[in-house]
Amino acid sequence: MNIREKFELLGIDNAPGQESLQKNMALDLRGEKLPGAKVDFSHGDVDAHKPTPGSLGVFVEGFLEGGSQAYTPYRGKKDILEQVAADLAAFSGAPVDPASELILTPGTQGALFLAMGANVMPGDKVAIVEPDYFANRKMVEFFGGEMVPVQMYYKNVSVGSGIDLAELEKAFQAGVKVFLFSNPNNPVGCVYSFDEIVKIAALAKQYDVTLIVDELYSRQVYPGVKYTHLRAQKEIPDNLITIIGPSKTESLSGFRLGVAYGTAEIIERMEKLQAIMALRCSGYNQAVFHTWFHEPDGWMAARVNAHREIRDAILEVISTVPGVSARPTDGGSYLFVEIPELEVSLHQFIRIVREMANVTLTPGTEFGPQFLHEFRINFSQDRDNAVDAMKRVFAVMDRYRK
């Protein structure tokens, strides 16, 4: 394989946020355009749901602090590591050593990349859930690993993820070295049950598999859903990294902040990789971590509640459209919407919707090649705009039903 072939595998034309780069293709456009506010469901709208109060202020303080904030050790500034470690320990239910078990990274994507780069050697088998975050499989490809898919039958269950634990064990038996998964799952928004998490941890320990648990959306779990932090369970594997950051619920994505915490030996390797990847998470931006887990009283609860209301309003729209369904989100801002067979392909449909309805969707194929009748939306949007946009999507869809 040469470098061109390697990068062919890393296509990003359909990745969320990249739609403006798509080449023109002839589209089978039917009927009139549907007017309405532009909605980009590929990511959250930080204008509709503003960054944490005070985040700009602590950034400015960081800038004014000068050199000591601009240049930090590659893993992060000492006092920020200490604060974040204490908050993550309280949040996840198990201790975190700020000196050895935590690293600040450029976004959670940075944390994922470092964790994968610090654990995957060419030829290593890596288990990846289907569906799961689109970059997961791309990272396996980039680092030359061999992807072992594990199915998640999320439609078969209403509690838990529906991950096929027998298939997971078979993958571990077949020599999988690393298992990476998101909880709440991206794109479905389901939360793994206590039993699922305990079993995954036990299997990883039994087969000596390194676990990378992406908990990016774990602060945004809806009422009635129980969230289980794998790292706080009795039986956990020797090699375990948990990933989280303030880019989603807290709307701080513009600062590119993320963290990874867990096994000290892995964190040390991740810091070595960060030293050649980007040196450090931007020094001034690190200051914004001071607001994290220290939002004003009631702010997080109100934010979660606002998102629950948007979820429910969109689910109500979906319930009126024949042949369309989505599992209600347990946590996070995603819905993975199943649509019926159409007279155009999924990718064509998504471009048609952008053209006719001014709405951006992410195709299911980003999360697994078999998801040809699904699209993902991030419903962290203005509520009315989002509801109206979904109505337009389905009105356009009706023109292409088989």
Next chain:
Amino acid sequence: MNIREKFELLGIDNAPGQESLQKNMALDLRGEKLPGAKVDFSHGDVDAHKPTPGSLGVFVEGFLEGGSQAYTPYRGKKDILEQVAADLAAFSGAPVDPASELILTPGTQGALFLAMGANVMPGDKVAIVEPDYFANRKMVEFFGGEMVPVQMYYKNVSVGSGIDLAELEKAFQAGVKVFLFSNPNNPVGCVYSFDEIVKIAALAKQYDVTLIVDELYSRQVYPGVKYTHLRAQKEIPDNLITIIGPSKTESLSGFRLGVAYGTAEIIERMEKLQAIMALRCSGYNQAVFHTWFHEPDGWMAARVNAHREIRDAILEVISTVPGVSARPTDGGSYLFVEIPELEVSLHQFIRIVREMANVTLTPGTEFGPQFLHEFRINFSQDRDNAVDAMKRVFAVMDRYRK
């Protein structure tokens, strides 16, 4: 090779800025501590040389712009790409297409990592100058390339770098795929002559070698030195990436901003890699690029002049110490200082200096294993503090002469 062995090669204990993480070792301390202001020569002091005027202001404007600044395409925001492309075209002397030939990255380190990751496959031969930036060789190791060292006899010449062009051609003949070098050189601060640059470009074209030219310090060239941008020459290779950013002369390192520009096909691969590495250069931080190449009238000239004065003041100190020498810097803020044989190792000496004189130096071995009698300083410091610190370094050194 397993993942542990792979990362053993990436040691960062002696990397600039990481000194606080060094484990205690028994040191042969002689005499009294020398009092004086702490000076960290491992990087520039952005308190002594402040960030570009207005940089905080444009950051705040970017934040207030909201979602459109927070979420940009992975390669960067359109209007910023357009402005930076125009400025880089004027600066380097050859056109830059903002849509296809430019990417914004988390620091120039990010640009280097993306450029290497987008060009080096396991087993590929990569030519690296000795001495040159310490991360260069580490990136080759991380991506599984085979390093082919090329010597630079910088002490033999007063104009140009002294790179061994015959050795470079031999390396190219032996199948080198990629040649990465910094100009001005880090750590020596020499600038490649016109003849050297033209020859390197011609050789790369002849042998179809991909060139990555790190021009990070190219805006800070001292009077009387002619700087040649390789990309603006008549004969250049098909695959060429130039790297630069505002982290050094402009003191904007705390924002982590860098750019790579050149061959569209490589930039496209770099964007694919950035999509899984960190998604994008922090959206709000990108706004700070608006200040770049648009500093207030006379500001850059004054900054360069201030650094020339510090360089000269330190060279004057060096000239008084027997057995110590450094080639005067052509461009940038580095001096690569040669010291005589001591009764302790270079690494011990550097830790002793930190303990006894409160001064941080970077060992020559970071730039090539053979540099056992050199250390690097970044003299972008308060002038008086820097001069006094260097006197303390040599006073300590005298206690260990053989």
